[in-house]
Structures are given as C-alpha cells and as structure tokens.
Amino acid sequence: MTGWVAALAELAAAERPAALVTLLRVAGSTPREPGAKLVVTAEALHGTIGGGHLELTAVETARELLAAAARDPGAAGPLVRELQLGPTLGQCCGGVATLLFELVLPPPWQVAVFGAGHVGKALVKLLADLPCRVSWVDAREGEFPAALPASVRRVVTDAPEDALAALPAGADVVVMTHSHALDFQLVEAALRRGDLGYVGLIGSRTKRARFVSRLASRGRTEAELARLTCPIGLPGVGGKLPAEIALAAAAQLLQRRTAAAACLESEQAPARSGGSHQG
Known part of the structure; x- marks a missing residue:
C-alpha cells in the first residue's frame, strides 16, 4: 500500500484529523512531479512534496487549516494555492507549484x-x-x-x-x-x-x-x-x-x-x- 494511503487509513482508524497536500500542477523546475502527496497532522508528516521551503509552507498552511476546522467544521473545504518557488520561497528551482489542500476529518457525529x-x-x-x-x-x-x-x-x-x-x-x-x-x-x-x-x-x-x-x-x-x-x-x-x-x-x-x-x-x-x- 502506498505510504500516504496507509497513513490516511491509520489516521482514519484512530479518528485523527489530517490534511492531504497534493502537488497539483507544476510549471518550470520543481523538486517533485505532479501527483506527489504529503499527509500532515498536528504532530507528524507522511510522504513528501519535495522538501525545502515549499514543503515547509505547505505544512504551515495545512496545520492552519486543521486548526481552523477544529474551531469551525464549516471551514473544512479544499484550498488551492499557487506558489512561486523562486521569488516567494527562495528555492533555487525557480518554478511554480500549485498545491491542493484537502482535510480528512473524523465524522463530527x-x-x-x-x-x-x-x-x-x-x-x-x-x-x-x-x-x-x-x-x-x-x-x-x-x-x-x-x-x-x-x-x-x-x-x-x-x-x-x-x-x-x-x-x-x-x-x-x-x-x-x-x-x-x-x-x-x-x-x-x-x-x-x-x-x-x-x-x-x-x-x-x-x-x-x-x-x-x-x-x-x-x-x-x-x-x-x-x-x-x-x-x-x-x-x-x-x-x-x-x-x-x-x-x-x-x-x-x-x-x-x-x-x-x-x-x-x-x-x-x-x-x-x-x-x-x-x-
């Protein structure tokens, strides 16, 4: 079983909230190809979208979304962010990465x-x-x-x-x-x-x-x-x-x-x- 799939399955069984980050699209040079995935929880990471400032920013965003959903389950919708690796994040790749953030939450009921x-x-x-x-x-x-x-x-x-x-x-x-x-x-x-x-x-x-x-x-x-x-x-x-x-x-x-x-x-x-x- 793929690492991120197994991680999500284990988290779901334990009824722990998580965010799934997907590298949706890329333009130019980026550290990973489209489809790369990262599972983020409040304490841990599973998988990678390439490391560096891109992944650090993705983790910060994912945890902000998880915290917002804990306060208000209505704020749990998906989010798409486009990040400039060079000007915005200071990575040498210099490409553009589009990330999809999806929350996987235990049933509130x-x-x-x-x-x-x-x-x-x-x-x-x-x-x-x-x-x-x-x-x-x-x-x-x-x-x-x-x-x-x-x-x-x-x-x-x-x-x-x-x-x-x-x-x-x-x-x-x-x-x-x-x-x-x-x-x-x-x-x-x-x-x-x-x-x-x-x-x-x-x-x-x-x-x-x-x-x-x-x-x-x-x-x-x-x-x-x-x-x-x-x-x-x-x-x-x-x-x-x-x-x-x-x-x-x-x-x-x-x-x-x-x-x-x-x-x-x-x-x-x-x-x-x-x-x-x-x-």
Missing part, C-alpha cells in the same frame, strides 16, 4: 451504543447508514455480527465505563445493555461527565422514575437528571418490535443532531461574515 441485544443490533444497522461514527460496546463478543460496516467500531470489554470515559466530548450515548445494574452504572457515569450530547436509556417511564430517584439520592443534580432521555425515541414513532424501537431512537438522534448543527451554523454565520455592527 459520534454515537456510542452500549448493548448488543436485539434493539442494539437494529439501531446500529440504521446508524451505519447515517453520517456518524458508531462505537458499539458489549462484553459478549459472540453477540456481535461477524462483519461490521466501516463506520462501526466494535468494543468488547468487561469495563464499559472505561469505553464511556474515552468518548469525545459531545458524543451521543445510548444505553441498552442486558443488565439494569449496568444500565444504571453507565447512565450515572454519562451524566456525571457533563460534556456528552444525548444520553438515552432504553426502558419505560417507570424505569426512568426509579433511576432518577436513585441518581438524585447519589448526588446528581436536577439539571443533570433533565438530560436523561428515557424512554428513547421520537414520540409517536415506532412500536414494541426491536426494529421499531430502533427506528424511533435513530430518528430522535438524527433530529437532535440536525437541530444542534443548525444552531451551531446560526452562531457561526456572523463570525464568518465578519460579525455585525451596531450603532
């Missing part, structure tokens, strides 16, 4: 599903076709299908609370394990974190009432408890079959994600346009 039972299987099947990255957690390895979609990562562990602790801020969490005790442990840990998105628990209103009462007795605040969604799923959608419950839950997750994205876009629009002026 991360969902963790705890439990590989019937509803968990149905939910993950639906989420696999949505623009999200799914972490599917269960201690029972035999409950997972032999093959999983590329967007789904299987986590087999006897310590699911560690998997929850490792989730990025803003991740959505759906708890539907085979054990009420484990459900409680995971819900309590999710609410205690305070930086997750959706925290959903499969079950009835009676189950919610029991959990809320016990959580409150263990120090969880009203604000934290209000973040717990139980029962899960859009009201009026679905039924009692696993696929129906999963469909309602996926619809609720997508609805919340869409609303959050619209809110973020609304907040960031003035900043992109230079802000507003009040007199």
Whole structure:
C-alpha cells in the first residue's frame, strides 16, 4: 500500500484529523512531479512534496487549516494555492507549484451504543447508514455480527465505563445493555461527565422514575437528571418490535443532531461574515 494511503487509513482508524497536500500542477523546475502527496497532522508528516521551503509552507498552511476546522467544521473545504518557488520561497528551482489542500476529518457525529441485544443490533444497522461514527460496546463478543460496516467500531470489554470515559466530548450515548445494574452504572457515569450530547436509556417511564430517584439520592443534580432521555425515541414513532424501537431512537438522534448543527451554523454565520455592527 502506498505510504500516504496507509497513513490516511491509520489516521482514519484512530479518528485523527489530517490534511492531504497534493502537488497539483507544476510549471518550470520543481523538486517533485505532479501527483506527489504529503499527509500532515498536528504532530507528524507522511510522504513528501519535495522538501525545502515549499514543503515547509505547505505544512504551515495545512496545520492552519486543521486548526481552523477544529474551531469551525464549516471551514473544512479544499484550498488551492499557487506558489512561486523562486521569488516567494527562495528555492533555487525557480518554478511554480500549485498545491491542493484537502482535510480528512473524523465524522463530527459520534454515537456510542452500549448493548448488543436485539434493539442494539437494529439501531446500529440504521446508524451505519447515517453520517456518524458508531462505537458499539458489549462484553459478549459472540453477540456481535461477524462483519461490521466501516463506520462501526466494535468494543468488547468487561469495563464499559472505561469505553464511556474515552468518548469525545459531545458524543451521543445510548444505553441498552442486558443488565439494569449496568444500565444504571453507565447512565450515572454519562451524566456525571457533563460534556456528552444525548444520553438515552432504553426502558419505560417507570424505569426512568426509579433511576432518577436513585441518581438524585447519589448526588446528581436536577439539571443533570433533565438530560436523561428515557424512554428513547421520537414520540409517536415506532412500536414494541426491536426494529421499531430502533427506528424511533435513530430518528430522535438524527433530529437532535440536525437541530444542534443548525444552531451551531446560526452562531457561526456572523463570525464568518465578519460579525455585525451596531450603532
């Protein structure tokens, strides 16, 4: 496998952002031919577009783009720059290089599903076709299908609370394990974190009432408890079959994600346009 391809594959598997720099066009003398590629992360480089000031400038630009995308995912579009190697960069080649910068970012929507039972299987099947990255957690390895979609990562562990602790801020969490005790442990840990998105628990209103009462007795605040969604799923959608419950839950997750994205876009629009002026 080509070096830059392998590097991008490894970074994608580790969910680390990267920039792919391609030498798009050249005129005159340049250190590399068109098609040369360089993968840039915040800490490392993979491949080369010829070294020297050209590559140094490319790395600086790529890292500026990565930093901008971290602040505003809407700023992740491709960029083309034309660089004069002689007058601008002081390289003896003296040619002109046109560079294409493309960001390769982890999906901003991360969902963790705890439990590989019937509803968990149905939910993950639906989420696999949505623009999200799914972490599917269960201690029972035999409950997972032999093959999983590329967007789904299987986590087999006897310590699911560690998997929850490792989730990025803003991740959505759906708890539907085979054990009420484990459900409680995971819900309590999710609410205690305070930086997750959706925290959903499969079950009835009676189950919610029991959990809320016990959580409150263990120090969880009203604000934290209000973040717990139980029962899960859009009201009026679905039924009692696993696929129906999963469909309602996926619809609720997508609805919340869409609303959050619209809110973020609304907040960031003035900043992109230079802000507003009040007199």
